[in-house]
Amino acid sequence: MLNSEEYRQIAEQYRERANSEKSTRLANVLLSVSNAYLALASQLDLLALVERQESARTAASDTSKA
Numbered sequence: 001m002l003n004s005e006e007y008r009q010i011a012e013q014y015r016e017r018a019n020s021e022k023s024t025r026l027a028n029v030l031l032s033v034s035n036a037y038l039a040l041a042s043q044l045d046l047l048a049l050v051e052r053q054e055s056a057r058t059a060a061s062d063t064s065k066a
Helices: 004-020 024-065
Strands: none
Touching: 004 024
């Protein structure tokens, strides 16, 4: 699986293609694909944050029981 930075790089590639595209219709689709990759990158960042928080919460809970 790719990480969020790799998804952002893919998004940038689609955005660059869109910016150089002569067809407005194709450029819009390329931008939509780019935005989808950016959204996925953001969700992966959120997932990592929540996993870290849950791990810290679990660790704190475990130490308070000891």
